[in-house]
Amino acid sequence: xxxxxxxxxxxxxxxxxxxxxxxxxxxxxxxxxxxxxxxxxxxxxxxxxxxxxxxxxxxxxxxxxxxxxxxxxxxxxxxxxxxxxxxxxxxxxxxxxxxxxxxxxxxxxxxxxxxxxxxxxxxxxxxxxxxxxxxxxxxxxxxxxxxxxxxxxxxxxxxxxxxxxxxxxxxxxxxxxxxxxxxxxxxxxxxxxxxxxxxxxxxxxxxxxxxxxxxxxxxxxxxxxxxxxxxxxxxxxxxxxxxxxxxxxxxxxxxxxxxxxxxxxxxxxxxxxxxxxxxxxxxxxxxxxxxxxxxxxxxxxxxxxxxxxxxxxxxxxxxxxxxxxxxxxxxxxxxxxxxxxxxxxxxxxxxxxxxxxxxxxxxxxxxxxxxxxxxxxxxxxxxxxxxxxxxxxxxxxxxxxxxxxxxxxxxxxxxxxxxxxxxxxxxxxxxxxxxxxxxxxxxxxxxxxxxxxxxxxxxxxxxxxxxxxxxxxxxxxxxxxxxxxxxxxxxxxxxxxxxxxxxxxxxxxxxxxxxxxxxxxxxxxxxxxxxxxxxxxxxxxxxxxxxxxxxxxxxxxxxxxxxxxxxxxxxxxxxxxxxxxxxxxxxxxxxxxxxxxxxxxxxxxxxxxxxxxxxxxxxxxxxxxxxxxxxxxxxxxxxxxxxxxxxxxxxxxxxxxxxx
Numbered sequence: 001x002x003x004x005x006x007x008x009x010x011x012x013x014x015x016x017x018x019x020x021x022x023x024x025x026x027x028x029x030x031x032x033x034x035x036x037x038x039x040x041x042x043x044x045x046x047x048x049x050x051x052x053x054x055x056x057x058x059x060x061x062x063x064x065x066x067x068x069x070x071x072x073x074x075x076x077x078x079x080x081x082x083x084x085x086x087x088x089x090x091x092x093x094x095x096x097x098x099x100x101x102x103x104x105x106x107x108x109x110x111x112x113x114x115x116x117x118x119x120x121x122x123x124x125x126x127x128x129x130x131x132x133x134x135x136x137x138x139x140x141x142x143x144x145x146x147x148x149x150x151x152x153x154x155x156x157x158x159x160x161x162x163x164x165x166x167x168x169x170x171x172x173x174x175x176x177x178x179x180x181x182x183x184x185x186x187x188x189x190x191x192x193x194x195x196x197x198x199x200x201x202x203x204x205x206x207x208x209x210x211x212x213x214x215x216x217x218x219x220x221x222x223x224x225x226x227x228x229x230x231x232x233x234x235x236x237x238x239x240x241x242x243x244x245x246x247x248x249x250x251x252x253x254x255x256x257x258x259x260x261x262x263x264x265x266x267x268x269x270x271x272x273x274x275x276x277x278x279x280x281x282x283x284x285x286x287x288x289x290x291x292x293x294x295x296x297x298x299x300x301x302x303x304x305x306x307x308x309x310x311x312x313x314x315x316x317x318x319x320x321x322x323x324x325x326x327x328x329x330x331x332x333x334x335x336x337x338x339x340x341x342x343x344x345x346x347x348x349x350x351x352x353x354x355x356x357x358x359x360x361x362x363x364x365x366x367x368x369x370x371x372x373x374x375x376x377x378x379x380x381x382x383x384x385x386x387x388x389x390x391x392x393x394x395x396x397x398x399x400x401x402x403x404x405x406x407x408x409x410x411x412x413x414x415x416x417x418x419x420x421x422x423x424x425x426x427x428x429x430x431x432x433x434x435x436x437x438x439x440x441x442x443x444x445x446x447x448x449x450x451x452x453x454x455x456x457x458x459x460x461x462x463x464x465x466x467x468x469x470x471x472x473x474x475x476x477x478x479x480x481x482x483x484x485x486x487x488x489x490x491x492x493x494x495x496x497x498x499x500x501x502x503x504x505x506x507x508x509x510x511x512x513x514x515x516x517x518x519x520x521x522x523x524x525x526x527x528x529x530x531x532x533x534x535x536x537x538x539x540x541x542x543x544x545x546x547x548x549x550x551x552x553x554x555x556x557x558x559x560x561x562x563x564x565x566x567x568x569x570x571x572x573x574x575x576x577x578x579x580x581x582x583x584x585x586x587x588x589x590x591x592x593x594x595x596x597x598x599x600x601x602x603x604x605x606x607x608x609x610x611x612x613x614x615x616x617x618x619x620x621x622x623x624x625x626x627x628x629x630x631x632x633x634x635x636x637x638x639x640x641x642x643x644x645x646x647x648x649x650x651x652x653x654x655x656x657x658x659x660x
Contacts, residue, residue: 005042005043005044005263006043006044006045006046006257006258006261006262006263006264007038007043007044007045007046007262007263007264007266008045008046008048008242008246008258008259008262008264008265008266009031009034009035009038009045009046009047009048009266009268010031010047010048010049010242010266010267010268011027011028011031011048011049011268011269012027012052012267012268012269012270012273013049013050013051013052013095013097013238013241014049014050014051014052014080015051015052015055015057015058016051016052016053016058016072016073016076016077016080017057017058017061017137018061018076019076019079020079020080020083020319021316021317021318021319022302022316022317022318022319022322022335022347023270023301023302023308023316024080024083024319025083025087025319025331025335026299026302026335027268027269027270027299028049028084028087028089029087029089029331029332029335029336030268030299030335030336030341030421030423031047031049031089031268032047032087032088032089032090032091032479033332033336033418033423033479033480034268034418034419034421034479035047035090035479036090036478036479036482037415037418037419037426037479038418038419039499040415040475040476040478040479040498040499040500040503041415041419041500042499042500045092046092046093046246046254046258047090047091047092048091048092048093048094048095048241048242048245048246049084049089049091049094049095050093050094050095050096050097050241050245051073051076051077051080051094051095051096051097052097052234052237052238052241053073053077053096053097053098054097054098054218054220054221054222054231054232054234054237054238055218055220055221055234056136056215056217056218056219056220057136057137058072058073058220059218059219059220060136069220070098073096073098077096081094083319083320086320086323086328087319087323087328087331087332088328088332088482088483093245095241095244095245097222097237097238097241101244101245101247101249102240102241102244102245103222104244104249104250105240105243105244105245105247105248105249106222106232106236106237106240106244107222107225107249108248108249109236109240109243109244109248109284109288110224110225110232110236111225112287112288112289112290113125113171113213113284113287113288116287116288116289118172118175118176118287119175119176119178119179120175122172122175123172124171124172124287125169125170125171125172125213126169126170126172127167127168127169127170128167128168128169128170128210129165129166129167129168130164130165130166130167130168130170130212131163131164131165132163132164133147133152133161133162133163133164134161134162134163134164135154135156135157135159135161135162136162137154137156137157137159138154138156138157140234141164141212142154142155142161147161156272156308166215166216166217167216168212168213168214168215168216168230168233169212169213169214169224169227169230170210170211170212170213171210171211171212171213171235171236171280171283171284171287172210173208173209173210173211173279173280173283174207174208174209174210176208176283176286176287177204177207177208179283179286180204180208180279180282180283181201181204183282183292184197184200184201184204184278185201188292188294189278189282189292189293189294189295189296190294190295190296191274191278191295191296191298192295192296192297192298192342192421193297193298193342195342196271196274196278196298196342199274200274200275200278200279203275203279204279208279211235211280212233212235213232213233213235213236214227214230214231214232214233214236215230215231215232215233216229216230218231218233219231221233221237222237235276235280235281235284236284239276239277239280239281239284242259242265242267242281242293243255243259243290246258246259259290259291260290260291262294263294264294264295265291265292265293265294265295266293266294266295266296266297267293267295267296267297268297268299268421269296269297269298269299270298270299270301271298271299271300271301272301273298274296274298277293277296277298278296281293297341297342297421298342299341299342299421300339300340300341300342300343300344300345301344302335302339302344302345302347303344303345303346303347304317304346304347304348305346306346308344317347319331322352325352326352326353326356326524327483327521328483329360329480329481329482329483329484329521330352330355330356330360330521332480332481333355333359333360333427333480333481334351334352334355334356336423336424336427336480337355337359337423337424337427337428338351338352338355338424339424340422340424341421341422341423341424342421353524356521356524357523357524357594358589358594359431360484360520360521361521361522361523361524361572362523362572362573362587362589362594363431363434363435363438364431364434364473364477364484364520364521365519365520365521365522366438366572366573366611367434367437367438367441367470367473368470368488368491368520369517369519369520369573370438370441370608370611371437371441371463371466371467371470372491372514372517373517373608374446374447374463374466374608375463375467375514376514376517377450378446378450378459378463379460379463381513381514382510382511382512382513382514383464383467383492383493383508383509383510383511383512383514384459384460384461384463384464384510385460385464385510385511386464386506386508386510387457387460387461387464387465407468407469407472407505408503408504408505410429410433410472411472411475411476411503412503413429414426414429414430414476415476417429418479423480426476426480427477427480430473430476430477433469433473434473437466437469437470437473438611438612439612440466441466441608441611442609442611442612442613444462445609446459446462446463446608447606447608447609449462464508464510467492467508468505468506468507468508470488470492471488471489471492471494471507471508472503472505473488474488474489474492474498475489475498475502475503476503478497478498484520484521485498487520488520490515491514491515491516491517492508492512492514492515493509493512493513493514493515523587523594563620564618564620565618565619565620565658566616566617566618566619566636566658566659566660567590567591567616567617567619567655567656567657567658567659568590568591568614568615568616568617568649568653568654568655568656568657568659569588569589569590569595569614569615569616569617569635569655569656570588570589570612570613570614570615570655571586571587571588571589571610571611571612571613571615572587572588572589572594572611573586573587573611574586574587574605574607574608574610574611575607576602576607577598577602577626577627577629578627579627580602580627581602581603582600582601582602582603583598583599583600583602583626583627583629584598584599584600584601584602584605584607584610585597585598585629586598586599586610586635588615588617588633588635589655589656590617590619590655590656591654591655591656591657595617595619595632595633596629596630596631596632597617597631597632597633597634597635598626598627598629598630598631599631599634599635599637599644600644601635601637601644601646603643603644604643604644604645605644605646613646613648614648614649614653614655615635615636615646615647615648616635616636616647616648616649616659617633617634617635617636618633618634618636619633620633621633621634
């Protein structure tokens with residue numbers, strides 16, 4: 001692939017003052033997803049991440065733990081790499097600021113800046129004194145306006161700042177105001193979302209201050225050549241990783257391809273460090289005569305209880321614990337679906353479990369299970385013959401499956417949303433597609449078609465198109481959930497990782513044997529995972545097909561009737577109860593929860609026909625066991641000629657709505 005098509009994509013390098021938490025994972029999952037999505041488009045991508053290992057915080061933490069500083073850095077950096085491996089993060093390079101390739105690159109950048117001139121002809125770097133309020137945890141000075149009172153607290157870490165005076169080397173940022181403003185407003189450097197672009201431009205209008213690029217009192221860092229006692233400060237050290245990792249010090253081919261000649265140089269960062277990536281970094285590169293980033297996207301914070309995740313505030317979430325609960329793909333999906341990538345959003349156990357059960361178990365998992373089960377049942381477990389193109393078959397259901405042309409356009413819409421970092425929007429588009437395929441199954445009732453041998457071509461065509469829709473969904477969801485997508489594709493007799501060529505229609509190989517049908521996302525009980533609140537206790541079932549009450553039945557007082565809690569439910573999944581001709585085990589969405597019910601409707605309804613149906617549920621019956629299966633409520637049905645007829649609704653009613 002040519003350099004002109006190349007994309008260089010980075011996360012910030014993470015500070016090793018503590019082990020990784022889910023806030024670090026959030027950025028890195030997004031970067032990995034974008035990398036995979038761009039590769040689906042045929043782009044050449046280099047994905048960089050790593051760890052920032054210098055500074056007095058690191059030195060102090062290692063001392064407190066009683067270990068050598070380098071050993072401490074090695075141990076914590078290894079924790080980040082282990083987490084990325086567990087989260088299926090596939091980076092191209094992991095840079096550490098203690099790496100020799102990085103140290104040499106920083107020195108080379110320093111040499112370029114040392115001899116550089118500003119737009120007004122002065123030295124870009126000069127020696128000066130600085131006095132101000134310094135936050136050791138940020139390793140940054142804070143203005144009086146930024147401090148929280150009383151106590152001169154850092155606004156991010158809520159710890160006291162220290163008044164500090166020292167002599168350092170400074171970069172003359174103030175002389176680059178005009179150039180930065182023009183570079184950002186012209187779109188040479190795109191800052192997203194728009195609110196962050198406006199924020200950076202507002203900082204420029206207020207006037208830029210020169211900033212320190214060395215420290216005299218810090219020992220753990222890269223020494224400034226010819227200046228004993230000085231080490232490079234974070235803005236000169238950590239920011240430079242984006243070029244040092246590519247071999248900037250030696251003019252390596254990767255540096256030329258992915259920095260100098262790349263079509264896009266994209267930094268993904270948290271919103272709190274946007275100023276440094278959009279002002280400090282581009283200005284230093286300009287002074288050194290090097291290309292600047294083409295795009296910086298600043299995402300929002302992942303919060304808990306409305307507060308940013310932070311060791312200082314004590315609300316960090318252990319990513320390994322989250323993965324242990326619901327698995328890697330569920331974590332990746334939830335982080336990217338739950339909130340807009342550019343905005344803050346709050347992590348809760350309830351939302352996590354709710355998304356898992358609703359989106360993954362009920363929607364995607366149910367679709368895959370239903371499609372494969374029907375192929376197993378009606379086609380002997382082999383992919384049916386490929387039908388003719390739409391218009392040739394005149395079967396009349398192409399629109400239900402959103403097929404040829406439409407599906408290919410839909411794939412492109414998803415990829416465009418990935419590219420714009422509308423990650424939640426990309427997943428919403430995919431799940432709309434999942435919903436349409438589930439609805440198509442209900443509308444076309446292939447189990448009814450299967451009863452008529454003369455309609456065999458129609459059944460085969462429907463099932464092929466259904467499976468092809470499932471395949472394409474697996475292809476476009478692969479960037480977010482690579483494991484689940486790979487399992488789906490493998491079950492469809494596809495062993496290769498998806499590429500751009502796989503987004504065409506009709507690529508399933510007819511006659512191929514499908515793999516074993518296993519639950520993609522087994523449902524979980526909320527009370528087993530939600531720590532901050534327990535769902536209400538749920539009542540139980542009785543067989544649903546009770547005969548209509550005789551006219552002579554005793555009349556009820558209204559107060560007695562009011563004791564019955566009737567709710568609207570939507571059936572999410574259905575399966576026969578082993579050993580029974582009539583009993584069907586249902587998972588029914590009641591709004592705030594999904595409840596298991598057992599209903600005696602198997603002689604009237606095929607299990608495959610039930611998902612999606614709206615039903616009336618008695619929600620406050622005590623639990624009961626039918627044929628050894630627990631039922632927590634009762635589905636209402638009439639009895640017509642000995643067969644059940646479900647009570648339903650003539651319009652869409654939200655699950656959980658009270659029936660009066």
